[in-house]
Amino acid sequence: MSAFPPPFAEPQWSAAAPELLQLGGVEDEPSLRADAARNRARLLEAAARLVAEHGAAGVTMEAVATAANVGKGTVFRRFGDRTGLLTALLDHSEKKFQAAFLSGPAPLGPGAPPVDRLRAFGRAMLRRSVDELDLQLAAEPSPNRRFSVPPRVVARGHVTLLLRQAVPGADSELLSHTLMGYLSPVLIHHLTRQCGMPLERLETGWDDLVDRVTGRPAVGLSG
Incomplete structure (x- = not known):
């Protein structure tokens, strides 16, 4: 018999487990129209590049719009404000990472x-x-x-x-x-x-x- 206490109960993981990582009120991509989902993913990828190149301080709504070649209004409509954008970016990164190590x-x-x-x-x-x-x-x-x-x-x-x-x-x-x-x-x-x-x-x-x-x-x- 092990001398250690029983381990904590593990979550039941599956390929869908990354959905656990929703950090804020961002709507899930499957509920969006296909073109809107693609636009959202493109904006997040542009924001991720800005973080890698300039740090979080370099992520502004204007900079993301320029990097993604869209109007600034598109970024505001999708994420609300800079806080919403950063929350969505971290959520997107977490989901990709979790999907990689789980499946x-x-x-x-x-x-x-x-x-x-x-x-x-x-x-x-x-x-x-x-x-x-x-x-x-x-x-x-x-x-x-x-x-x-x-x-x-x-x-x-x-x-x-x-x-x-x-x-x-x-x-x-x-x-x-x-x-x-x-x-x-x-x-x-x-x-x-x-x-x-x-x-x-x-x-x-x-x-x-x-x-x-x-x-x-x-x-x-x-x-």
Whole structure:
């Protein structure tokens, strides 16, 4: 019998699970006309490029309209204001990421050994956070909600499931908090922008952490 308490109940995931990530009052794309859905996706992709190139401060309604080659009024009609646009952008990004690790190709998606999926998950999350760090920091929940917002519940549940498969008998729930702490946007901001660490070092450190937690031979790191 395991010495650890029973793990928390995991959400019942399916290919439709990304719909859990609706962050605001944005209407779902399936309910839109096909042309409106395409226009909305094009606006969000343009906004995502602006975030990657200029940070969240570079995302204005005017800039998105210019980048998407539409009138500014179109952006306002679709998202209401800048806050609505940023909320929709983060929601769009979360859904794409969740779909990738729940049902996308291996090793991030199903079909690879659990340790390989853990490695791929962390690396993908690190890259995504670096690309949209300002946006994620702006949306960082307050301390009393930090661990209960739907995107983090789903991500940590995924890590817990993979840990349970990789290291049976371990306290996978607590270990998942340890691994997710490494992927915190606040820590990534500190390490990359305040300490000047390159993304490659964070990725190597993630692999090393996963290997040590799961009992694989550890990879030596240069200080």
